[in-house]
Amino acid sequence: MSQPQPQPTVSAETPQAPPPAPAAPGPAAARAGAPAREVSIERLKAFYGQAEQLKGIDLAFEPNQVTAIIGPSGCGKSTMIRCINRMHEEIPGARAEGRVLLDGADVYGEGVDVVAVRRLIGMVFQRANPFPTMSIYDNVAAGLRLTGRRRDLDRKVEEALRGAGLWDEVSDRLSAPGIGLSGGQQQRLCIARSLAVEPEVLLMDEPCSALDPIATLKIEELIEDLKQRVTIVIVTHNMQQAARVADRTAFMLDGRLVEVGPTQDIFTNPRDTRTEEYVTGKFG
Amino acid sequence: MSATAGQMGPGPALRGDGRLRRRRLVNRLMEISASIAALVAVAVLAIVIISVASKGISSISIEFLTKNAPLFGQSGGGIANAIVGTLILVALATVMAVPVGILIGIYTSEFAGARLASLVRFVLDILNGVPTIVTGIFVFGLLVAGKAQSGWAGAFALAVIMLPIVARSAHEVLALVPKAMKESALALGVTRWKMVLRIVLPTAAGGIITGALLGVARVAGETAPLLFTSSIFANEVSTKPGGALASIPVKIFSLTEEPSPSAHSQAWGAALLLIFFILLLNVLARAIYARSSRRTTRAR
Numbered sequence: 001m002s003q004p005q006p007q008p009t010v011s012a013e014t015p016q017a018p019p020p021a022p023a024a025p026g027p028a029a030a031r032a033g034a035p036a037r038e039v040s041i042e043r044l045k046a047f048y049g050q051a052e053q054l055k056g057i058d059l060a061f062e063p064n065q066v067t068a069i070i071g072p073s074g075c076g077k078s079t080m081i082r083c084i085n086r087m088h089e090e091i092p093g094a095r096a097e098g099r100v101l102l103d104g105a106d107v108y109g110e111g112v113d114v115v116a117v118r119r120l121i122g123m124v125f126q127r128a129n130p131f132p133t134m135s136i137y138d139n140v141a142a143g144l145r146l147t148g149r150r151r152d153l154d155r156k157v158e159e160a161l162r163g164a165g166l167w168d169e170v171s172d173r174l175s176a177p178g179i180g181l182s183g184g185q186q187q188r189l190c191i192a193r194s195l196a197v198e199p200e201v202l203l204m205d206e207p208c209s210a211l212d213p214i215a216t217l218k219i220e221e222l223i224e225d226l227k228q229r230v231t232i233v234i235v236t237h238n239m240q241q242a243a244r245v246a247d248r249t250a251f252m253l254d255g256r257l258v259e260v261g262p263t264q265d266i267f268t269n270p271r272d273t274r275t276e277e278y279v280t281g282k283f284g
Numbered sequence: 285m286s287a288t289a290g291q292m293g294p295g296p297a298l299r300g301d302g303r304l305r306r307r308r309l310v311n312r313l314m315e316i317s318a319s320i321a322a323l324v325a326v327a328v329l330a331i332v333i334i335s336v337a338s339k340g341i342s343s344i345s346i347e348f349l350t351k352n353a354p355l356f357g358q359s360g361g362g363i364a365n366a367i368v369g370t371l372i373l374v375a376l377a378t379v380m381a382v383p384v385g386i387l388i389g390i391y392t393s394e395f396a397g398a399r400l401a402s403l404v405r406f407v408l409d410i411l412n413g414v415p416t417i418v419t420g421i422f423v424f425g426l427l428v429a430g431k432a433q434s435g436w437a438g439a440f441a442l443a444v445i446m447l448p449i450v451a452r453s454a455h456e457v458l459a460l461v462p463k464a465m466k467e468s469a470l471a472l473g474v475t476r477w478k479m480v481l482r483i484v485l486p487t488a489a490g491g492i493i494t495g496a497l498l499g500v501a502r503v504a505g506e507t508a509p510l511l512f513t514s515s516i517f518a519n520e521v522s523t524k525p526g527g528a529l530a531s532i533p534v535k536i537f538s539l540t541e542e543p544s545p546s547a548h549s550q551a552w553g554a555a556l557l558l559i560f561f562i563l564l565l566n567v568l569a570r571a572i573y574a575r576s577s578r579r580t581t582r583a584r
Contacts, residue, residue, distance in 0.1 A: 087471055092398055119473030129464045133486040143472035146482055190468065197472055 035063040036231040037103045037120070037200040039084060044098035046079050046088055053079045055255040056098070061201075061248075066223055066232040068246030068263065070239060072278070076255045077235040081203045084233065085121035086114045102201070119147060122199030122230075126206045128186035130178030130193070136161075137174040139189055143197040156196055163229075164192035165222050184215025191222065202226065204234040208241065220245050239279060243267055251275045333563075336556050343553025352519050360546075363554050365521045369435070369529035373514065374504050376439035376525060381446035382496045388447075389454025389492070394466075394480050405455065412448035419444050420509035428513055435525025438514030442506060446499040453495025457488040490576020497569035501562045507533035532558045 039061040046054035054076045061067045069077045082088040083096045086107060100107045107117045130139045140157045144150065157174075161167040166188045170181070178189055187207060194202060204223075208216040223232060223245045236242050242249050243263060250260035251272075259272045270276045277283055300308075347362050354361035388408070392401040423441040427434070461484050469479040485492070510531050515538075517530040532554050539551035 085471060087467060090467060090470060115473050115475050117473075118471055123468070123471035125464055125468055125471075127464060129462065129468050131465065131469075131483055131487070133483075142469070142483075143474065146469070146472065146474040146478045193468075193472065 036229065038063045038101075039121075039201055039231060039233070040101045041080070041084070042099040042101065044080065044083055044096065044100065046076070046083050046096045047094065048091065049093040053255055054083070054096075057252075057255075057257050059250055059257055059260060061231055061233050063231050064227050064229075065247040066227050066234060066245050067260075068242035068249045069233065069235045069252060070237075070242050070249060070278070071252035071258075072283070073237075075252045077252055078205050080252070081123075081205060081233055081235055084201070084203055085118050085123055087118070087123065089114075115147075119197055120199055121201040121203060122194035122197065124187070124191050124194055124202065124204045124207045127210050128183060128190050130181070130186050130189050132177070132179050134178055135175045136170050136178050136181070136189060139178040140192045140196050143193060147197065149197075157192075160192040160196035163195045163226070164188045165218060165225075166192055182215070184211050184218060187211060187215070187219060188222065191219070191226075195226075199230060201231045201233070204232065206235050206237060209237060216241070239267070251278060253278070333559065336552065336559055339549070340552035340554075340556030343549050344556065348550070348553055349557075352521065361550075363530075363532065363535050363550065363557075365517065365519065365530040366532045366535035366554065367557070368521050368523065369514075369517065370504060370531045370533075372523060372525060373435060373439050373442060373510070373529055373531055374500055376435065377442035377446055377503055378496065378500055380439065380443035381499065382450055385447050385450025385496070385499070386454045386492060388451035389458055390480055390485075392451070392455045393458035394476070394484065405452065408448040408451050411444075412452070415508075416441075416445055416506055417508035417511075420512045423509065424512035433512075433514050433516050433528040435514055435522075435527065435529035438510045438529060438531070439525065441509035441513050442503040445506060445509060446503050449499040449502055450496050453498065454488075454492050457491025457495065458484060460491070461487050488576075490572050494569040494573040494576075497565050497572070501565035501569070504562055504565070505533055505558055507537055510534050511537075 041057055041059045044054055044057040044059075045052060057076075057080060059080075069080065071077050079088060084100050084107070086096075088094050088096055096108065098108075102117075102120060106112070107121075131142060134142060137157055138145075140160050141153050144153060144156060158167060158171075161170065166185060169185060170176075170189075178186065181189060187210075191202075191207075208219050211219065220241065223234065226232060227247075234242075234245065246263045248260060249263040249266040251258045251266060251270075251274075253274060259266065259270060259275050261271075266275060267279050270279065345362075347360060349362055349367065350364050351360070351362040352365050353363070388404070392404050396404060420441055423437055423444065427437040427440060465487065466479060466484060469483045470476070474483075511534065514528045514531065515534045517528040517534075522529055536551050536554045536558070539547045539554065542548075
């Protein structure tokens with residue numbers, strides 16, 4: 001499935017290192033126009049204690065594309081994307097094996113700092129969870145402030161909020177508490193919070209599952225825009241959503257990848273009968 | 285259920301048979317006895333407060349609050365040195381115990397593995413259960429024996445008592461901070477310590493302050509640990525913890541040991557002052573917690 005591409009190999013980052021950027025000395029502005037990063041997973045296994053949740057996955061996420069992960073509950077979708085930015089290991093007793101390559105550099109490599117990995121690979125969670133003690137502005141600025149990047153905050157916060165399609169709705173009340181927003185706005189605030197630290201890959205774990213259809217539509221439009229800048233992996237339970245937003249779709253079952261391909265093919269002409277049964281609603 | 289319909293003719297049995305009535309009776313009985321038990325707790329507190337207030341209120345006066353004990357054989361005077369001493373002792377104990385207690389709570393809730401964390405919590409519970417007179421003897425052996433009593437030693441003894449209270453309550457409120465919030469901070473590439481300091485602590489701040497205030501309220505009334513460490517004090521207001529400091533609880537104890545009725549009524553006055561101070565702290569702690577928990581629950 002995955003073809004390790006002859007990318008310039010990036011050495012493992014030292015703690016606090018800037019992005020492992022072959023040609024990215026500055027912030028994303030310097031990389032504007034440059035393609036986002038490719039992520040490829042090789043022989044990825046994940047465990048919770050003794051239980052093997054992922055049983056060896058090979059999968060590549062192409063730059064500036066949206067890849068949807070579909071599959072029944074418990075198949076390991078969330079576990080897989082949490083392995084990409086090493087959030088999986090935050091759960092007591094959880095560990096992962098295999099390789100996750102960000103443009104050829106293994107995020108599980110020796111000497112790699114998890115903090116540096118997470119700055120490059122952002123994540124949006126299932127439930128919107130703005131920091132309750134912070135204003136809208138502070139929520140977006142949190143990632144920058146807490147990682148020591150305090151310059152140009154106003155501009156970066158505005159850019160992130162515009163990027164998340166929220167600026168026009170909140171520009172006049174940036175100092176209001178983030179938890180005062182509606183559910184959909186809160187989720188876009190969380191997206192802005194992730195975008196503010198200028199990640200190159202964005203992982204979305206069922207970002208719309210707690211939202212109403214209109215808020216969902218807004219996020220889906222946003223995903224379409226965001227892929228100009230970042231590589232997106234989105235876990236979803238909603239197959240219509242996968243069909244609407246994803247360039248490519250991967251179907252997982254019981255900790256394994258069943259198949260991956262252009263979204264169109266997965267939904268209309270799957271190679272595997274299990275995929276066909278799932279997308280046509282026969283199980284799952 | 286519907287099999288018991290019998291005597292009621294067709295339709296479901298809505299009336300309930302003898303067994304059901306008995307269950308209802310038992311239910312009622314248990315409800316009443318539990319309510320009475322709860323009422324007893326309230327009544328005990330009310331009786332204590334009312335009796336202390338009725339016996340102590342007559343002693344409370346400006347003189348009582350601002351003067352020291354009179355010369356032998358004279359009446360009047362007050363407990364100014366004990367009030368000042370208690371404030372200093374409790375403040376010093378707070379400064380010693382609260383930062384360490386919060387750090388312990390952070391360790392057990394954020395950094396330690398599950399088994400180590402529960403071991404530390406168990407140790408804290410034991411420490412909390414150590415009789416305070418034992419703590420007093422321990423500190424006496426450590427800091428006073430061979431030297432002299434001091435406010436430092438008294439404050440240290442109080443801090444030892446306060447530490448597990450602060451640490452346990454800090455752990456509980458830190459553990460209440462939603463995991464999703466911690467994860468989303470980590471996912472931004474924030475280090476664990478920064479996440480704790482800037483996201484978790486502010487969210488839990490109200491609860492931590494509440495725990496600290498409850499710790500203060502607890503030690504403000506402690507007598508035993510001060511008997512060995514800070515009880516031989518002069519009859520004058522002192523603000524120097526290098527020497528023994530007076531305190532309200534020890535003052536109450538020594539006043540009750542005196543043979544004069546005026547000393548006894550002063551003891552009641554001091555008791556009233558102490559209980560008022562502790563009640564105030566408890567109410568304040570409650571209010572702060574109520575305000576801050578709105579924040580964490582809304583975030584969930």
